[in-house]
Amino acid sequence: MAYDYDSSIRPGKLPHIWCPGCGHGIVMKGLIRAMDTCELDRKNTAIVSGIGCASRLPGYLDACTLHTAHGRAAAFATGVKMAKPEMDVIVCGGDGDGTAIGGNHFIHACRRNINMTYVLMNNFIYGMTGGQFSPCTPTGDKASTTPYGNPDPIFDISKLAIGAGASFVARTTAFHATQIDKLIAEGIKHKGMAVIEILDDCPTTYGRRNKFRSVVEMMERLKDMAVPVAAAAKLPAEKLEGKILTGILHQEDKPEYTAQYAEVIKKAQGA
Amino acid sequence: MSSPKGEVEIIEQYCKGCNICVAFCPTNVLEMDLFVVKAAKPEACIACMQCELRCPDFAIKVHKKEA
Numbered sequence: 001m002a003y004d005y006d007s008s009i010r011p012g013k014l015p016h017i018w019c020p021g022c023g024h025g026i027v028m029k030g031l032i033r034a035m036d037t038c039e040l041d042r043k044n045t046a047i048v049s050g051i052g053c054a055s056r057l058p059g060y061l062d063a064c065t066l067h068t069a070h071g072r073a074a075a076f077a078t079g080v081k082m083a084k085p086e087m088d089v090i091v092c093g094g095d096g097d098g099t100a101i102g103g104n105h106f107i108h109a110c111r112r113n114i115n116m117t118y119v120l121m122n123n124f125i126y127g128m129t130g131g132q133f134s135p136c137t138p139t140g141d142k143a144s145t146t147p148y149g150n151p152d153p154i155f156d157i158s159k160l161a162i163g164a165g166a167s168f169v170a171r172t173t174a175f176h177a178t179q180i181d182k183l184i185a186e187g188i189k190h191k192g193m194a195v196i197e198i199l200d201d202c203p204t205t206y207g208r209r210n211k212f213r214s215v216v217e218m219m220e221r222l223k224d225m226a227v228p229v230a231a232a233a234k235l236p237a238e239k240l241e242g243k244i245l246t247g248i249l250h251q252e253d254k255p256e257y258t259a260q261y262a263e264v265i266k267k268a269q270g271a
Numbered sequence: 272m273s274s275p276k277g278e279v280e281i282i283e284q285y286c287k288g289c290n291i292c293v294a295f296c297p298t299n300v301l302e303m304d305l306f307v308v309k310a311a312k313p314e315a316c317i318a319c320m321q322c323e324l325r326c327p328d329f330a331i332k333v334h335k336k337e338a
């Protein structure tokens with residue numbers, strides 16, 4: 001059988017607005033499969049985003065969705081989860097939304113280890129606004145605001161999330177379609193802040209400026225960059241140059257924020 | 272020639288002609304025809320689902336046939 005995506009999509013919403021070959025559509029399919037795997041009741045699932053092409057994703061999904069202000073997805077999602085801890089909360093957004101304007105909200109949601117799943121589509125650029133560099137644009141690459149090449153070093157989002165305290169951190173790419181839903185599903189099942197970074201492609205504002213001749217070339221690059229963590233452990237350092245590790249990068253058990261806060265409420269009420 | 276394992280359905284009004292499905296089909300079933308994909312060699316489909324999984328536009332479905 002062909003996969004039934006239609007049941008998860010709001011009627012009449014397709015075709016979506018994303019450009020030809022934009023990986024956000026591949027991620028959306030993966031998220032739908034992950035929600036199906038976890039049998040999430042869409043009436044009890046809040047999908048929250050900020051602003052950007054990636055942040056348009058929740059609008060297509062037939063669930064409780066919230067499209068908020070640029071960079072503020074994690075803050076709104078925290079509000080939803082605190083008010084309704086029984087809901088499954090998923091955040092979707094881009095590298096600009098999550099690590100530039102929203103960097104602070106992102107790291108503090110990680111620090112609190114609040115039980116939500118953050119799907120971060122890292123396409124190395126601000127796609128929606130025409131290709132300004134983000135904190136994830138590789139050094140030397142071109143953006144509309146770095147015509148001579150980007151002098152900045154990047155944020156490694158997964159490392160940032162681990163350092164900030166997220167208890168589940170995983171990474172894959174838009175090429176590795178089946179891994180997308182597996183990792184998101186693991187993140188949903190995990191009790192605590194789960195960050196799934198998905199290296200993504202923006203052919204329109206990043207690919208063209210950086211000499212990718214086609215969407216397929218961008219996909220090939222994502223395929224070549226990825227090394228599964230288990231395989232990487234057996235490789236010498238020089239073989240890992242320019243590569244990124246994929247799979248579950250970090251997982252630990254530690255106190256979750258809504259549970260901790262419930263204790264505070266109990267104490268305050270003198271129970 | 273053995274019969275195809277899958278039947279490819281293309282939703283033409285959703286296809287944006289990105290070429291991802293064409294490039295990654297292992298048996299060259301698909302071809303680009305004026306920015307819309309078509310199943311040029313439907314008989315070669317092995318129902319591996321690669322095209323359906325990677326199409327960003329929900330434009331291609333593969334219906335597996337009973338063996």
Ligand SMILES: Cc1ncc(C[n+]2csc(CCOP(=O)(O)OP(=O)(O)O)c2C)c(N)n1
Nearest residue numbers: 052053054070094095096097125126127128
């Ligand atoms: C407060 C505010 N500042 C700036 C913008 C303009 N803006 C909209 S989307 C965006 C960047 C989005 O980049 P990213 O999150 O990486 O998503 P992408 O489009 O690449 O998927 C910016 C700067 C805005 N909408 N609001």
Ligand code: SF4
Nearest residue numbers: 018019022053127202
């Ligand atoms: S501009 Fe880039 S990120 Fe935005 S829809 Fe187009 S390809 Fe996707």
Ligand code: SF4
Nearest residue numbers: 296316317319320322
């Ligand atoms: S299912 Fe596999 S063999 Fe069939 S058209 Fe798609 S990619 Fe090609």
Ligand code: SF4
Nearest residue numbers: 286287289290292326
């Ligand atoms: S992957 Fe989808 S949108 Fe792209 S050419 Fe194939 S059917 Fe069309």
Ligand SMILES: [Mg+2]
Nearest residue numbers: 094095125127
């Ligand atoms: Mg981006």
